Amino acid sequence: MPWLLAAIPLAGAIVALTSWEDSERVKKFSMIGSIFSLVSVVGLAGFLTIPPNGCLSLYLLPLAALTSILSHPLGSDHRLSWIMTLVCLGFGIGALTALEFSGSFFLMMLLITLVILLYRHHTALWPISWWGVGLLILGLVGVGISMIADPPVSSIAALVTCALLLPLVPLHGGYLTTVTRLPGNLPSFVVVLLPVIGFQRLPQILSTVPEDVLVIVRTLALLGALYAAVKALAQSRVRLILSYGSLSFFSIAWWFAATSGFATPQGTLLVGAVGLATSGLLIAWQVIRTRYGDDVDPQAISGLAAAMPKFAVLLSLLGLAAMGIPPFGVFAGFMGLMLTSSQASVFGLFLTLAAWLAASWYIMQMVQQLLFGASRPELRYTDLLNPELISLAIVVVVLLALGLVPSALFAPEQPILEQAAHSRELFSWRN
Amino acid sequence: MAELEQGLNIESRRMELRGIVRLAGEVIAQYWPMRTFVHHNPLHSIEYLSFEEAVRRGKQFVGGNGYLPGHVYRKFLRTGRIQVTHLDDALKPLILDKSVLLGTHRITHGSVLRACLAEGLCSPVIEPLDDQLPDLSRHTIDNLAARLRPVTVFPDLSERISAMVSRDEAALGRWLTLSHWCDDTLGTQIVQQINDQLIKWCEAFLDEGHATWAMPERDKGLYAAWKALASHEWSVCDIPNSREKIAQLPDYPEDALLESLDAMGIPANLRQDYLSLQLTSLPGWAGFIKWRGEERDYPWQQAYPAGLVKFLAIRQWYARELVQKACQGHLGIQGRFDVVTDYMHGHAEEYYLRRQRVAGLLPALYAEEVDRLAHRRGAGWKAVLDRYKMDVVPRQETAKLRGAAKQLLSLIRFLEIDVGCLNECSVTDLKQLVDWMEAFPESEHGPVWLKALETSYQEHLLQKLRTRPNDPAHSSTNRPYSQSVYCIDVRSEPFRRHLESVGPHETYGFAGFFAAFIRYRAWGKEHDTEQFPVIMRAKNEVREIPRSYLDDTVLKHEVRARWVHAGHTLLHDLKENVVTPYVMVESLGWFYGFPIFGKTLIPALYHRLTAWFRKLSAPSLPTTLTVDKLAPGETAEMLDAEQQALVRKALQERLGLRSSMITPPLVEALRQRALGVDKDPQSSVVTQEAARARLTPEMVNELVETLQRQYDLNARAVSRHKERITRTGFTLEEQVLTVDTALHMMGLTKNFARLVFFCAHGSTSDNNPYESALDCGACGGNEGKPNARVLAMMANNLTVRERLKKTGIDIPTDTHFIAGQMNTTTDEVQLFDLEDVPPTHRADLARLQDDLKEASRLTSQERCGRFPEVQQALPERTAQAHVRKRSVDWSQVRPEWGLSNNTSFIIGRRELTKGLDLNGRVFLHSYDYREDPSNRLLEVLLTAPQVVAQWINMEHYFSAVDNEVYGSGSKIYHNVVGRFGVMSGPWSDLRLGLARQTVMNGDIPYHEPMRLLTIVEAPRKGIEKLITRHDVLQHYYHNQWVHLVVLDPHDGGWYRYQPNGEWTCIAPQVVEHVE
Known part of the structure; x- marks a missing residue:
């Protein structure tokens, strides 16, 4: 079944490739591929082994692929990124659904694809980051070692890979590099893809790594949450603000997971919602770049609230969602984690709350900068085009749904301890 | 001796500085306290310049636009408000006799300019370096851009840099202060910081009883009080050693200002402009201080003196310190004029990149690079600029070519020419078209649009006026039911029209102060009001006193009033005290629920209830005025x-x-x-x-x-x-002169009716800081009631009437003068001193009252049709209830909306306009040239009422064209400050002008901004002499602040006065052409 699910987007990619000359058809086929993938995932989810933290990640991936492709402007330069979105989606679904070696195979394919893309694509604005590429290669090596080595080496190697996917300081460079340097619409997709795969793999690792390592992970997660928040505050480029901002939230997810020793559906909700909200904000930034050029200085754009009202409304909602304001998914995930983590220390909670509050600062500052202030009369303002509007609206509605719909819908109701036991059982092949 | 010389030298420098500051203050308008809101031209001080030049100065100093945005004018064009023919007429002076052949189509220069106006082709749009928005014409645009490239010359980057340096050097001191320069170059916010400080100090110092705790040491004056208090502030804008520095400042503000100017090295020849720029950074507060400085008798000014020199001394100190700090911190140079100029020349590349960075014109990568270099004070500026030249400049050139191609494409689409024709045209011709469009940028469109809009309206109005028979010799000898005199205000026009329609009533227009220049104190009030135009001075004082037979009642009334006053004071003290509010909110807070719910849910009923209660607690008493002088x-x-x-x-x-x-x-x-x-x-x-x-x-x-x-x-x-x-009061001679002047000026010298009614006007609204803006402008922003009463009392004086006979005015003994006031928000008319009406006139009075009520209903009905929320015509009674409700509704942002949309001022006989529906847009002043052979009266009309009308017109004009700068923005954010003005939010400049809701209907102006059109029925010769005699008239007509059209009774022709002093006849066929 996992192979089938992975094959659908990959087949879509091949079909899109056949129309290479016509960028409009490439985009259309890529979107159809994403839709088929979404339908197949929803339809076949019942036939899969449901992981302890639910199927939410699985649903989010094709959705994120669809919105990221849909929002992107037509242009021959973007064909590769649309097709590669389907390729990554296929590998991603495979990594999420397949067990044992198949899963690792898909993950390796995904990392190799990303490394190749990063190696081939770089601009003056975003020059090649050898550090980021190197870290992704390290992740690749980690997957390999975890496949062949015995514990605890395999566990540590898997943890490193996991820390690269669901970014954890100091291994966050790979994530940052992909979000900032991948071409076209890919950043707004990988920002969902990598963290959800990482979080999906977390239960098996947490149950096997020694407690001492978990202590280090907890410490790194807390420090990382604060570090990323401070870094986000100091950035001027939108992609970096969003990368560091999401890193801060993912670090919080790491801390909760490392503290409790298992990954819950609430954790998945937080990771998925943060990824999706960040993806939405990246799409919103793409809207600006479409109008004013790829290398537009964000500080030079202001007063969009009056000139682009539809964009302003959706950007505001996305901003609210990303900073963890109810009733959106990020808030629901965060509160769910807080309420279900009985072992969390007060100090740790205080630091995570501080990181959470910092998000209100940097995200609000960014949104405020774009929407308010004086409109520049020499800029041409064009409000959202239909594909952009639909894409952003889907993201907002899904984020709203994640906040309002009971988490039981994405994951079976199981007591936490039972889930932990289940995860141990599920991944007992490692011990 | 040397000390004496030094002292004299200092004093002469101070005097010179005061003179410079006075001249520098010309660019800002005075700001009258809002309780006597005075409509005025915000550019009044520079009316000696042409309208266009003054608008440019306004843009230079306060950043205000002088014309509506192009898209609004285009909307007027689409809706037919502006006729295409008028647009073509307005364009004529700009059109060159040139054309370009595009295939078989000949494109003239004129058609290109018209396309620029009608299609907005010349909007100042910067093409993005690579936009990716889908565009079906992308291919055509790219082709066109490629064709244009060989014939397009782009200036070299180094040339652009040196041009920018030269331009900025020339602007420094004239258009830019050093604070602005730092903000634009270094990304600081010095101007904002200084403004914040000045707002804080001005708000505290100028407070007129609004603040619960007043600022201490205000009696020392603005500068000294600031110095005394600021020297205790912990940290002033992070200026090092600020306390010591402030404490060491000279005692005299002139010396402090000179010291700051010297420290910043501002050249002597630039100081006036420089200080003007400083004042226009906060035109509201500076305008109020300017007004206070000139009103030496103003009690608050006497108690707490403030002036522009003091204001500037404080402002300049902050500027000097902050500029010094910024220049030292960012550039390592002194914050002096000459040093900054040297820096611009010596580090041109760095300067260019910094400016571009702050202006948001650099790509993100370069912006970051500039930030990095600025932070590290690095030396890599040249390298970055070289890279910029290689990487960005070519892209900029391509973007510019694409922009030109888009313009060309829009042009031929507007001209309905096939796109294929572009290929049949030579590149040089294409470039010619682009050059024509570039030479006519949108910033130059305003005057053309304005002229077209004005012509469209003026011709329509003149056509209406021409339909009236013009026979001065024919005049009615039938005695009318009544004659009533209304203010010239545009709001009187509908009422007069309706009153004339309900019966044989004659109406006249006259400035609402009725020639009575009085300072007035109402009974029971502690302060006087000045009941005359602000450009005049009071001669006499009048007090309202209870009628003599009411002595006992007066005592009772006074006791009750005292109790009410004591209650108010107690409540106020309880609210404002440090401790009592905690208790008060719990105990009395609930009672505030009644007014809140009453005013919100049932405003009309609540108003009736409170009025009844007020009448019960302190009923009003019949009063009279001290018109006669005391022995x-x-x-x-x-x-x-x-x-x-x-x-x-x-x-x-x-x-x-x-x-x-x-x-x-x-x-x-x-x-x-x-x-x-x-x-x-x-x-x-x-x-x-x-x-x-x-x-x-x-x-x-x-x-x-x-x-x-x-x-x-x-x-x-x-x-x-x-x-x-x-x-107090008037002598007999003064009374005779007042009545004689008034009656002569309004042309009411014979055929008097049995009742002559002087109708003043006022308004009622709730929760409206601008309430006085709705009152009578001719009465200094007050109600005109006392003036009407004074004139009526004088005219009823038999001795006065006897004397008037000698001047040729024979008032019949059965003529009685009566005073009243129209409420312009409810259209109701209230009559005063009815107990003085002789019993023989009861029937006349009853008839007049009935007709006034009917006219009032009709006026309300007409006005309701203008309110945006009233979708369909209301019946008379519903309309009356509606306007009453508006007047007491505290959430209503447009309680009246009558004065907006004013356009013209007609000085002539009522026969010229009688029966015409002028839509409440015209000021009407009655004037019969036959009663004024020497033009003495016309001279007064042109130099006084016309000035008031022009001020009202210009206030509305500028508030409509740039509401954020010349107006006061949305009422929603208004907060009353110091009891004299409003701010937007808790912290802003004093807001000038009119609120957005007053002049705009959504995004479209409700007040169509046009310059005043004055139409005079009088011989041209006399008017020419008056213009020669008065500077103000020359400024108005020669500088095109006001349009003048004359109906010359000698030949019955209509003439337009041109700015060069010549008359052009307005031919009837031109008018018919409009129809």
Whole structure:
């Protein structure tokens, strides 16, 4: 079944490739591929082994692929990124659904694809980051070692890979590099893809790594949450603000997971919602770049609230969602984690709350900068085009749904301890 | 000797500086306190410049636009508000006799300019370096851009840099202060920081009783008070050693300002412009201080003096320190004019990149690079610029070519020419088209649009006026039911029209102060109001007093009023005290629920209830006015009575004596001692009476001193008071002159009706800081009621009438003058002094009242059609209820909306306009040129009422064209400050002009901004002489602030006065052409 699910987007990619000359058809086929993938995932989810933290990640991936492709402007330069979105989606679904070696195979394919893309694509604005590429290669090596080595080496190697996917300081460079340097619409997709795969793999690792390592992970997660928040505050480029901002939230997810020793559906909700909200904000930034050029200085754009009202409304909602304001998914995930983590220390909670509050600062500052202030009369303002509007609206509605719909819908109701036991059982092949 | 010379030198420098500041202040308009809101031209001080030039100056100094945005004018064009023919006429002076052949189509220069206007082709759009928006014409645009490239010359980057440096050097001091320069170059926010500080200090210092805790040391004046307090502030804008620096500033503001200017090295020839720029950074506060500085008699100014020199001394100190800090911190240079200029020349590349960075014109990568270099004070500027030149400049050029190609494509689409024709045209011709469009940027469109809009309206109005038969010889000899005189205000026009339609009533227009220049004090009030145009001065004072037969009632009324006042004071004190609000909110807070719910849910009913309660607690009393002068004996008697009342009050307040202990001899003796009449401290009367009241000699001496010092009972104060009392009322000659002037000016000199009605106007609205803006502008932003009463009382005086006969005005004995006031928000008319109406006129009065009510209903009905929320025509009674409700609705942002949309001023006989629906847009002043052979009256009309009309017109004009700068923005954010103005939010400049809701209907102006059109029915020769005689008229007509059209009775022709002083006949066919 996992192979089938992975094959659908990959087949879509091949079909899109056949129309290479016509960028409009490439985009259309890529979107159809994403839709088929979404339908197949929803339809076949019942036939899969449901992981302890639910199927939410699985649903989010094709959705994120669809919105990221849909929002992107037509242009021959973007064909590769649309097709590669389907390729990554296929590998991603495979990594999420397949067990044992198949899963690792898909993950390796995904990392190799990303490394190749990063190696081939770089601009003056975003020059090649050898550090980021190197870290992704390290992740690749980690997957390999975890496949062949015995514990605890395999566990540590898997943890490193996991820390690269669901970014954890100091291994966050790979994530940052992909979000900032991948071409076209890919950043707004990988920002969902990598963290959800990482979080999906977390239960098996947490149950096997020694407690001492978990202590280090907890410490790194807390420090990382604060570090990323401070870094986000100091950035001027939108992609970096969003990368560091999401890193801060993912670090919080790491801390909760490392503290409790298992990954819950609430954790998945937080990771998925943060990824999706960040993806939405990246799409919103793409809207600006479409109008004013790829290398537009964000500080030079202001007063969009009056000139682009539809964009302003959706950007505001996305901003609210990303900073963890109810009733959106990020808030629901965060509160769910807080309420279900009985072992969390007060100090740790205080630091995570501080990181959470910092998000209100940097995200609000960014949104405020774009929407308010004086409109520049020499800029041409064009409000959202239909594909952009639909894409952003889907993201907002899904984020709203994640906040309002009971988490039981994405994951079976199981007591936490039972889930932990289940995860141990599920991944007992490692011990 | 040397010291003396130095002293003289300092004093001469101070004087010179004061002169410079006075001239620098010309660019800002005075700001009148809003309780007497005065409509005025925000660019009034520079009316000696042409309208277009003044608008440019306005843009330079305050950043305000002088014309509506192009898209609004284009909307006017699409809706037919502007005719295409008028647009073409307005364009004519700009059109060149050139054309370009595009295939078989000949494109003229004129058609290109028209396309620029109608399609907005010349909007100042910067093409993004690579936009990716889908565009079906992308291929055509790219082709066109490629064709244009060989013939397009782009200036080299180094040329652009040196041009920018030269331009900025020229602008520094004239258009840019050093603070602005730092903000634009270094990304600092110095201007904002200084403004924040100045707002803080001005708000505290200029407060007129709004603040619960007043700023201390205000009596020292603005500068000294600031110096005394700011030198204790912990940290002032992070300026190092700010406390010591402020404490060491000179005592005289002139010296401090000179010191700052010298420290910043501002060249002497630039100081006036430089200080103008400083003032225009906060035009509201500076305007109010300018007004205060010129109103030396203003009580708050006398108590707490403020002036522009003081204001600038403070402002400039902040500027000097912050500029120094920024220049040192960012560039390592002195914050001086010459050093900054040297920097621009010496580090041109760095300067260019910094400016581009702050302006948001650099790509993100370069912006970051510039930030990095600026942070590290690195030396890599040249390398970055080289890279920029290689990487960005070519892309900029491509983007510019694409922009030109898009323009060309839009042009041929507008001209309905096939796109394929572009290929048949030579590249040089294409470039020619682009050049024509570039040479006519949108910033140049305003004057053309304005002219077209004005012409469209003016021709329509003139056509209407021409439809009226013009026969001055024909005049009705039938005696009308009544003659009534209304203010020239545009809001009177619908009412007059409706009153004339309901019966044989004659109406006249006259400035609402009715030629009575009075300072007025209403009964029970503590302050005077100035009931005349602000450009005039008061000659006489008038007081409202209860009628003489009401002595007993007055006492009761006073007691009740005192209780009400005490209740108000108690409530206020409880609210504002430090402790009591905690208790008060719990105990009395609930009661505030009644007014909140009442005003919100049932405003009309709530208003009726409160009015009834107010009537019950302190009913109003019939009053009269002190129109006649007092005889000397009466003056002395009045003074004595007032002084004795003061002594009694002091005895009760200071010594706690009961009334029974205070005997008249004691009071009189103390009064005389205080006034110095009785200089003997051992006077037997005083001693005896004091002993009877058990007062020791020490107590008596102390009381006398208190009376002199605190109760103003001394010879000097009495003399002042006496002089003031002698100004009260009018002498007989003054009364005759006033009535004669008024009747002559309005042309009412014969065929008097039995009732002549002087109708003033006022307004009622709730929760409206701008309430006085709805009152009578001719009465200084007050209600005109006292003026109407004064004139009616004078005209009813039989002695006055006798004298008037000698001047040719024979008022029949059965003519009675009556005063009243129209409420312009409810359209109701209230009549005054009805008890003076002779019994023989009861029937006339009843008929007039009925007709006034009917006219009022019709006017309300007409006005309701203009409110945006009223979708369909309302029946008369519903309309009346609707306008009443608006007047008491505290959430209503447009309680009246009558004065907006004014356009013209007609000076002539009513026959010219009678029966015409002028839509409440025209000021109407009655004038019969046959009564004024010497043009003396016309001279007054053109130099006074016309000025008021022009001020109102310009206030609306500028508030409509740039509401954020010249207007006061949305009412939603308004907060009253200091009881004299409004701010937007809690912290802003004092907002000038009119609110957005007053002049705009959504995004479209409700007030169509046009310059005033004055239409005069009088011989041209006389008008020419008047224009030659008065600068103000030359400024208006030659500088095109006002359009003048004359109906010359000699030949019945209509003439337009041109800016060059010539007349052009307005041919009838032109008017027909519009139809």
